[in-house]
Amino acid sequence: MSVTAPLGFRAAGVDAGIKSGVARDLALLVNDGPSRAAAGVFTANRVKAAPVLWSQQVLAGGRVHAVILNSGGANACTGPLGFQDTHATAEKVAEALAESAGEIAVCSTGLIGERLPMDALLGGVDLAVSQLARDGGLAAADAIRTTDTVSKISFKRGEGGYMVGGMAKGAGMLAPGLATMLCVITTDADLPAAQLDAVLRNVTRVTFDRLDADGCMSTNDTVLLLASGASGVVPDLGEFEQMVHAVCADLSRQLLVDAEGASKAIAIEVVGAVSEDDAVTVARAVSRSNLFKCAIHGEDPNWGRVLSAVGTTDAVFEVDRLNVAINGIWICRGGAAGDDRSKVDLSPRDVTITIDLSAGPHSATVHTTDLTAAYVLENSAYSS
Amino acid sequence: MSVTAPLGFRAAGVDAGIKSGVARDLALLVNDGPSRAAAGVFTANRVKAAPVLWSQQVLAGGRVHAVILNSGGANACTGPLGFQDTHATAEKVAEALAESAGEIAVCSTGLIGERLPMDALLGGVDLAVSQLARDGGLAAADAIRTTDTVSKISFKRGEGGYMVGGMAKGAGMLAPGLATMLCVITTDADLPAAQLDAVLRNVTRVTFDRLDADGCMSTNDTVLLLASGASGVVPDLGEFEQMVHAVCADLSRQLLVDAEGASKAIAIEVVGAVSEDDAVTVARAVSRSNLFKCAIHGEDPNWGRVLSAVGTTDAVFEVDRLNVAINGIWICRGGAAGDDRSKVDLSPRDVTITIDLSAGPHSATVHTTDLTAAYVLENSAYSS
Numbered sequence: 001m002s003v004t005a006p007l008g009f010r011a012a013g014v015d016a017g018i019k020s021g022v023a024r025d026l027a028l029l030v031n032d033g034p035s036r037a038a039a040g041v042f043t044a045n046r047v048k049a050a051p052v053l054w055s056q057q058v059l060a061g062g063r064v065h066a067v068i069l070n071s072g073g074a075n076a077c078t079g080p081l082g083f084q085d086t087h088a089t090a091e092k093v094a095e096a097l098a099e100s101a102g103e104i105a106v107c108s109t110g111l112i113g114e115r116l117p118m119d120a121l122l123g124g125v126d127l128a129v130s131q132l133a134r135d136g137g138l139a140a141a142d143a144i145r146t147t148d149t150v151s152k153i154s155f156k157r158g159e160g161g162y163m164v165g166g167m168a169k170g171a172g173m174l175a176p177g178l179a180t181m182l183c184v185i186t187t188d189a190d191l192p193a194a195q196l197d198a199v200l201r202n203v204t205r206v207t208f209d210r211l212d213a214d215g216c217m218s219t220n221d222t223v224l225l226l227a228s229g230a231s232g233v234v235p236d237l238g239e240f241e242q243m244v245h246a247v248c249a250d251l252s253r254q255l256l257v258d259a260e261g262a263s264k265a266i267a268i269e270v271v272g273a274v275s276e277d278d279a280v281t282v283a284r285a286v287s288r289s290n291l292f293k294c295a296i297h298g299e300d301p302n303w304g305r306v307l308s309a310v311g312t313t314d315a316v317f318e319v320d321r322l323n324v325a326i327n328g329i330w331i332c333r334g335g336a337a338g339d340d341r342s343k344v345d346l347s348p349r350d351v352t353i354t355i356d357l358s359a360g361p362h363s364a365t366v367h368t369t370d371l372t373a374a375y376v377l378e379n380s381a382y383s384s
Numbered sequence: 385m386s387v388t389a390p391l392g393f394r395a396a397g398v399d400a401g402i403k404s405g406v407a408r409d410l411a412l413l414v415n416d417g418p419s420r421a422a423a424g425v426f427t428a429n430r431v432k433a434a435p436v437l438w439s440q441q442v443l444a445g446g447r448v449h450a451v452i453l454n455s456g457g458a459n460a461c462t463g464p465l466g467f468q469d470t471h472a473t474a475e476k477v478a479e480a481l482a483e484s485a486g487e488i489a490v491c492s493t494g495l496i497g498e499r500l501p502m503d504a505l506l507g508g509v510d511l512a513v514s515q516l517a518r519d520g521g522l523a524a525a526d527a528i529r530t531t532d533t534v535s536k537i538s539f540k541r542g543e544g545g546y547m548v549g550g551m552a553k554g555a556g557m558l559a560p561g562l563a564t565m566l567c568v569i570t571t572d573a574d575l576p577a578a579q580l581d582a583v584l585r586n587v588t589r590v591t592f593d594r595l596d597a598d599g600c601m602s603t604n605d606t607v608l609l610l611a612s613g614a615s616g617v618v619p620d621l622g623e624f625e626q627m628v629h630a631v632c633a634d635l636s637r638q639l640l641v642d643a644e645g646a647s648k649a650i651a652i653e654v655v656g657a658v659s660e661d662d663a664v665t666v667a668r669a670v671s672r673s674n675l676f677k678c679a680i681h682g683e684d685p686n687w688g689r690v691l692s693a694v695g696t697t698d699a700v701f702e703v704d705r706l707n708v709a710i711n712g713i714w715i716c717r718g719g720a721a722g723d724d725r726s727k728v729d730l731s732p733r734d735v736t737i738t739i740d741l742s743a744g745p746h747s748a749t750v751h752t753t754d755l756t757a758a759y760v761l762e763n764s765a766y767s768s
Contacts (some may be wrong), residue, residue, distance in 0.1 A: 044696075045692060045695040045696055046694075046695040046696075046697075046703065047691045047692055047694065047695030047703050047706075047719075048695075048703075074688070076688065076691075076692075077687075077688055077691050077703075077716065077719055077720055077721070078720055078721070079704065079718065079719060079720035081720075082720070111688065112686075112688025112689070112691065112692060113687060113688040113691075113716070113720070113721050114721065214674050214675065216673055216674060216675045216689075216692065216693070217692065217695070217696050218692060219688075219691070219692050219695065288672075289600055290598050290600060290674070290755075290759075290763070291598065291600045291763055294759075294760050294763035294764040295763065295764065297760065297764040298763075298764030298765055300764070302496075303461075303497060304458070304460065304461055304495065304496025304497040304603075305496070305600075307431045307460075307461050307496065307497075307603070308429060308431055308460075308496060308600065308601065308602060308603050309600070310430075310431065311429040311430040311431030311432075311601070311603065312428075312429055312430075312601050313430075319430065319431050319432075319461075320463065322431075332461065332497070334463060335431075335461055335463060336461055336462055336463035336465075336466070336497070337461070337462070337497050337498065371674075371760055371764075372760055372764075373757035373760045373761060375674075375678075375760075376678050376681065376755055376756055376757045376759075376760060377757060379674070379675055379678035379679065379682075380678040380679065380681040380682030380684070380755075380756075381682055
């Protein structure tokens with residue numbers, strides 16, 4: 001299932017020997033059409049990995065025939081030679097599929113700053129092509145994992161019988177400008193590239209871009225949306241966007257829950273803002289406060305750390321009109337202590353912080369995690 | 385010594401019973417003149433504690449007769465009643481000194497969101513007044529500690545015989561808009577308030593404001609500079625600024641080394657920037673990357689995490705002209721792998737990251753710490 005849930009797609013996930021040990025590390029997804037319409041969004045980081053630079057060019061054409069994705073190396077900060085490696089990968093896939101490299105997107109994830117083992121990778125392409133199958137979606141989702149403890153997949157059926165499917169990876173460097181991740185969404189609906197692009201931008205803005213686990217923006221973030229048109233269904237655009245939103249929200253949630261070392265999934269909901277931008281600004285500031293994230297880890301309803309983060313923003317608010325609830329208990333009212341903090345139950349994994357700016361009608365939610373010793377240990381020991 | 389190193393100052397530090405257990409928690413510093421010229425800088429956080437709001441008004445007059453400082457409670461987010469508590473504290477000190485409350489500055493530090501135990505605090509004022517002494521500087525520095533493991537003091541003698549002394553507290557919430565802290569600098573030089581103000585702003589901009597341990601800006605940050613004029617020396621202004629700079633840099637370093645849970649003191653030095661602002665922006669972005677800070681904790685020279693943080697800024701640079709050295713080894717050249725990373729020795733406590741933007745002549749350094757499991761443990765267990 002996953003990316004092969006919709007008609008018209010085949011996938012494979014193989015062990016190419018890019019990563020040490022026995023593990024799948026190369027995924028290939030092929031769109032057999034009849035349509036090849038596609039859209040993509042990429043990291044806002046100015047330091048972009050070679051595959052991002054390549055795939056941006058491919059997506060500018062609005063058509064993707066295949067996506068090749070590797071774990072075990074980000075191919076970021078590798079200079080002109082790294083870009084040649086990406087190009088050679090696309091050419092190799094194109095050759096195996098008797099196609100043009102101009103419609104082959106490339107994604108990589110793993111350590112920054114090292115060249116990919118190209119012999120292994122190019123050999124893996126042949127293996128992946130030989131294993132392409134209609135039920136290859138799970139193997140592909142498995143092959144793009146890095147520190148992910150589980151594969152992330154999702155799919156949903158739309159009105160009239162078309163499907164939307166997706167796979168994603170991401171566990172560290174989860175921050176906006178897309179939570180750090182690779183994600184491929186597929187559909188057998190029939191839509192032109194421009195409409196796919198609009199839908200993808202609308203959806204990622206309120207799903208992956210509202211996920212901020214550790215404030216660190218990756219060099220490799222990529223979300224692709226590929227349409228085969230194989231169902232023959234031309235969906236209502238609004239309904240299609242809802243389907244894509246549902247799949248992306250589901251994958252976002254899976255990324256959050258699997259974030260490195262996290263023990264809490266925290267929703268920071270800002271209401272009463274004069275604009276959605278203000279609401280996002282405030283929510284993001286709180287999501288990036290290490291002190292706040294430590295407090296939630298310790299199950300301490302420390303609303304003072306929420307207010308001190310809110311106070312660092314330029315959002316419209318008056319301090320003496322700020323209200324904060326933790327899991328529904330309004331422990332801060334009018335900028336000072338409110339209901340009894342002992343009423344707050346922080347034992348569940350899911351935590352909701354509600355911040356009422358009392359300034360306007362807009363709202364937004366950013367999802368983050370707690371800061372744990374496990375996060376530190378995982379990221380101080382992480383591959384050198 | 386500390387704040388009583390210069391002539392004209394008396395201080396005391398007492399156990400007023402504000403904090404639980406046996407520990408000093410109330411400090412009083414009195415300027416016996418003949419001058420009372422003073423300047424102050426305060427947190428840029430829009431959520432300001434009551435003592436900050438009060439002391440800003442006092443400092444607007446350019447004169448301070450005494451400073452009363454308590455640990456055991458920040459008196460932040462306590463509403464109008466909290467402001468009344470600060471006012472009552474100043475009035476109590478004024479009454480004991482037969483003075484006007486308008487020249488009494490107040491500083492508080494501790495948990496946000498709770499009222500201070502005013503009976504204990506006001507009783508402590510009488511005790512502190514009775515213990516005021518020329519050698520009270522150390523007791524005062526001890527009384528303002530929260531999670532600080534040591535008192536932070538410094539002093540320096542200027543040309544012609546005047547002195548500059550200082551004390552500071554700060555261990556968590558160390559971030560700009562002043563590293564979160566209380567700091568009082570004293571001098572027996574004779575300078576008017578306007579000159580003290582200019583010197584203090586110049587100095588804090590490049591010392592405390594370049595310290596960013598955890599990215600969290602406090603509600604209570606206060607740095608005061610008090611001049612008694614008791615030495616009779618009117619110093620050269622440039623030399624005086626150097627003295628104040630030396631004391632503030634020394635105290636900054638002490639704050640950094642004592643930052644909660646830190647095992648490394650990291651200097652992030654950005655060179656080759658088109659402006660000092662650009663250099664600070666880049667250095668600060670790196671100092672706030674949890675992944676980078678975890679890597680240094682793990683003694684992993686992970687320059688990819690440096691570049692991915694640099695890439696999130698709007699500073700002027702070209703990716704393929706970025707160079708990064710860790711402890712003097714240029715492991716990234718031209719945006720890609722440079723010298724052998726195995727040459728980097730990350731075992732010393734002091735770590736220097738040098739980032740060359742290759743874009744201009746300006747530079748700046750921001751000081752930060754690594755991110756450790758000890759930081760998480762300290763801040764998830766911290767007072768509830």
